[in-house]
Amino acid sequence: MLSIKNLHASVENKEILKGLSLSVKPGEIHAIMGPNGSGKSTLAYSLMGHPAYSVTSSKLRVTSLKLDGKDLLKLDTTKRAKLGLFLAFQSPIAVPGVSVGKFLRHVYKTKIQKRTQDFQEAIAINKRIDKLAETLSIKPELLKRSLNEGFSGGERKKIETLQMLFLLPKYAILDEVDTGLDVDALRVVAKGIKQLVEKGSGVIIITHYNRLLKHVKPDKVHVMLNGKIVKSGEANLAKEIEKSGYLKFKN
Ligand SMILES: Nc1ncnc2c1ncn2[C@@H]1O[C@H](COP(=O)(O)OP(=O)(O)OP(=O)(O)O)[C@@H](O)[C@H]1O
Ligand SMILES: [Mg+2]
Numbered sequence: 001m002l003s004i005k006n007l008h009a010s011v012e013n014k015e016i017l018k019g020l021s022l023s024v025k026p027g028e029i030h031a032i033m034g035p036n037g038s039g040k041s042t043l044a045y046s047l048m049g050h051p052a053y054s055v056t057s058s059k060l061r062v063t064s065l066k067l068d069g070k071d072l073l074k075l076d077t078t079k080r081a082k083l084g085l086f087l088a089f090q091s092p093i094a095v096p097g098v099s100v101g102k103f104l105r106h107v108y109k110t111k112i113q114k115r116t117q118d119f120q121e122a123i124a125i126n127k128r129i130d131k132l133a134e135t136l137s138i139k140p141e142l143l144k145r146s147l148n149e150g151f152s153g154g155e156r157k158k159i160e161t162l163q164m165l166f167l168l169p170k171y172a173i174l175d176e177v178d179t180g181l182d183v184d185a186l187r188v189v190a191k192g193i194k195q196l197v198e199k200g201s202g203v204i205i206i207t208h209y210n211r212l213l214k215h216v217k218p219d220k221v222h223v224m225l226n227g228k229i230v231k232s233g234e235a236n237l238a239k240e241i242e243k244s245g246y247l248k249f250k251n
Contacts, residue, residue: 001025002085002171002202005064008056009046015056016042018227024171024202029193031205031213031238034224035246040206041090043224044175048087049077067171082111084170088160088177090206094148100159101143104129104166111167132165136188153180161192172196173204178212190215210238223249 002024009017016039024030034040046053047065055073057063065072067083075083095103105125133143136158148156157177164172174193178186193216197203205212213221213235221237222229223246230249231237 001066001068002204003064003066004047006061007043007046007063007065008061009042009053010056011042011053016053016227017046019061020224020228022204022222022229024204026170026200026202027197028220029197029203029205029216029218031207031218031221032224032229033207033221033238033241038224039227040224041175042227044087044090044173044204044206047072047080047173048085049075049080051077078110081169086164086167086169086172088157088164088172088174090175090179092148092156092160094146094151096146096149098147099144100147100162101126101129103147104163107163107167129162129166132162136162136165136192137185138162154182154185157181157189158185161189164196165192168196168199169201171202171204173206175206176208177205178207178209186212187215210242213238225249 004020004022007017007020008015020043022030032040032043042053046055049072055063055065057073063073067080067085070083072080072085105122108125129143130140133140138158142151142155142159148159151159157180160177177189181189190212193203193205205216205218207213217235218238221233221235223231223237223241225246
């Protein structure tokens with residue numbers, strides 16, 4: 001289980017997360033919706049251990065972040081990722097000079113903690129990457145280009161999904177993975193999320209819209225306002241938000 005208890009987090013000495021609690025079990029899909037600036041990406045970064053986001057805990061106010069009982073707060077980002085936590089970025093950055101394929105192969109080696117790979121292994125990994133790219137309708141030439149450099153918004157989101165399916169994390173946080181996707185790409189990404197969940201992973205979908213949630217039905221929908229979850233409900237809560245906005249949750 002991914003368990004978040006009473007999470008307080010600050011950036012630049014400003015408290016953004018103000019006591020957020022959430023538990024995600026294997027195979028569950030949780031959607032988090034909330035207005036711009038409510039702290040959704042801050043939650044994603046704090047879970048991953050981004051160094052600019054400091055999680056604050058005191059004797060009076062205990063914060064805990066655990067993945068299958070392991071204390072994430074004691075681990076840096078790499079260790080959290082190795083434990084099986086994954087973040088698909090809202091705005092993935094470009095890495096000039098490192099191709100998508102090379103990046104994925106390197107990440108894989110880090111994950112299995114192996115410095116070298118024999119020829120057969122490398123071929124098998126490449127085949128897996130090519131197959132996943134095909135299922136996500138990613139053009140093969142994109143894999144040869146520098147990671148995200150000059151990629152369209154939708155291509156970036158598909159590459160984030162490709163990374164997720166390649167790594168098969170235990171828990172994935174998808175920060176607006178649906179933003180900028182065309183209708184066909186949305187279906188393909190939704191299919192990818194379903195595949196991951198069927199394998200037993202837990203997923204947190206951060207989104208502004210109900211359109212992805214029509215394809216991947218969430219077990220729970222949470223409304224986040226001003227650094228806290230103020231309401232949790234079933235899938236129909238997302239429809240309600242789309243219809244009437246956040247005003248009624250603001251009291
Ligand atoms: N590095 C930073 N320095 C200063 N303020 C920051 C920093 N990172 C985040 N914030 C502030 O924290 C607040 C929450 O930002 P966050 O990105 O988590 O919101 P969000 O809910 O993801 O919004 P959106 O829906 O627009 O993506 C915002 O007011 C933002 O300006
Ligand atoms: Mg955000």
